[in-house]
Amino acid sequence: MDEAQARDVLAAAGVLPGPARNARLLALGENAVFAAGDLVVKVGRDAELIGRARRELDIAVWLAEAGVPAVRAAETDALLVEGHPVTVWHRLPDPVRPAEPRDLAELLRVVHALPAPSFTLPPRELLGGVERWLRLAGDAVDPADAAYLRERRDGFAAAAAALTPRLTPGPIHGDALPRNVHVGPDGPVLVDLETFSADLREHDLVVMVLSRDRYGLPAEAYDSFTETYGWDVREWEGCDVLRGARETASCAWVAQHAPTNPKALAEFERRVASLRNGDEAVRWYSF
DSSP: OHHHHEEEEEEHHHOSSSSSSGGGEEESSSEEEEEEEEEEEESSSSSGGHHHHHHHHHHHHHHHHHTTOBOBBBBSOOOOTEEEEEHHHEEEOOOOSSSOHHHHHHHHHHTTTTOOOOSOOOOOOOTTTTHHHHHHHGGSSSHHHHHHHHHHHHHHHHHTTOOOOEEEEOEOOSSSOGGGGEEEEEEEEOOOTOOOEETTTTHHHHHHHHHHSSSOHHHHHHHHHHHHHTTTTTTTTTTHHHHHHHHHHHHHHHHHHTTTTTHHHHHHHHHHHHTTTTOSSSOOOOO
């Protein structure tokens, strides 16, 4: 799905007060995210994501009732428009500054203290999207690379299932990165709730380990994260397993963009090569 296709879906949905062509594209990844007036609209890549979109709305209501600072839904049901899930959200005020790792840690402490909601949260299927992302990549990626990632996925899935957690399992964000925190006039709030799960709390902490190791997060920024949260997941013997699973998923995620974006293909190939070679010093770039 490119921007033009997403705008066509946005126009067909009819959820904005003005023309879809005037909406501003905020992001184009797993979803196309548009802003117009006081609303933000998310357009999912395919119909398979409709269940996740509906659950994200339920999560937003639950977090609001629990008083957790998070984005709020403007409509409580997801639409399926031309085979794409569409959800509508209240637009947040302009940020007062970029989110920092310590802001994320502060919010994770709140989330990790929550009891389970009245509805069922799924387990964090960190590797569950690998097959779909590789399918969307099609012939744009080397079949040998796709086969390698599938094998790696299966190995880490088995290893992760055997882990003994240090923290009590429960609700987690699932994609705990500073980019999923918005710092407005009233402080930091969580956004992108679609990966909320009930699983090992360590999942939310390993994300920042990978940011430090692969994406160039400075050591002092990582330290501010662990100090605010109150624990460094690298002390846990299962850290390397979840980190490896996250690396595998992050590599496969880029593949879905390869058919239409040469830069995505180049990044995918760099990531696969670094995994094949066991070279943990290779820098990955956000996409």
